[in-house]
Amino acid sequence: MSNKNIIYLFLLGLSCISLTVPNQSPMAKLMHRMLTYLKNEKQRIEADKPRQKFPKEFEKINTATVTPGKKLVPEHREYVENFRSALAAYYNTDLPRREQFNRLVSTCIKCHERECPGPVETINSQKIP
Ligand code: HEC
Structure with missing residues (x-):
């Protein structure tokens, strides 16, 4: 292999490392998108902008594999159901939006307190006072 190819492969390797966090489970990746969703939605509520498109992909919470060794x-299942019904309620436009949003955030926290306490504070800070 020429030196040029070796350098190219090396750079390719570096760019992969910076673009994706290695070894994240499908569930962890989904969860990061859920957190981004909350952050965007909070901004949209504060700016009085319409809801983002219903996040259908969050249904993957039922099937996505978790990090090996992670205990559920x-x-x-009950926490998942509470989350799903709070998400549906948030898209029921007859209900008060802020309150339903904060309830949705609470269903993330309820599960996290038991299964994955690390991000609780970050998630909690998405609530709208
Ligand atoms: C039914 C339980 C449950 C619900 C509801 C839930 N999570 Fe999670 N969350 C988990 C579990 C379990 C993990 C660890 C996943 C893994 O390691 O594979 C996790 C991981 C995370 C992570 C960290 C991922 C990482 O390892 O870096 C974030 C951030 C997160 N969740 C945010 C949220 C947000 C925001 C919500 C609500 C919109 C939410 N979660 C709802 C169970 C839940």
Whole structure:
């Protein structure tokens, strides 16, 4: 292999590392998109802008694989159901938007307190006072 090719492969390797966090599970990746969704939605509420398109991909919370060794609690399904119904309620435009949004954020936290306490504070800070 020429020196030029070796340098090229090296650069390719570096760019992959900076673009994706290695070894993140499908569930963790989905969760990061869920957090981004909350952040965007919070800004949109504060600017009085319409809701983002219904995030259908969040249904993957039912099937996405978690990091090996991660323990899900027996109430996991119940937490998922609470999250899904709060998301549906948030898209029911007859209900008060801020309140429904904060309820949605609470369903993330309810599960996280038991299954994954790390991001609780970050998620909680998405609530709108
Ligand atoms: C039913 C339980 C449950 C609900 C509801 C839930 N999460 Fe999670 N979340 C998890 C689990 C379990 C993990 C760890 C995933 C893994 O490591 O594979 C996680 C991981 C995360 C992570 C960190 C990913 C990482 O490892 O870097 C963030 C951020 C996150 N969730 C945000 C959210 C947000 C925002 C919501 C609500 C919109 C939410 N979660 C709702 C269970 C839940």
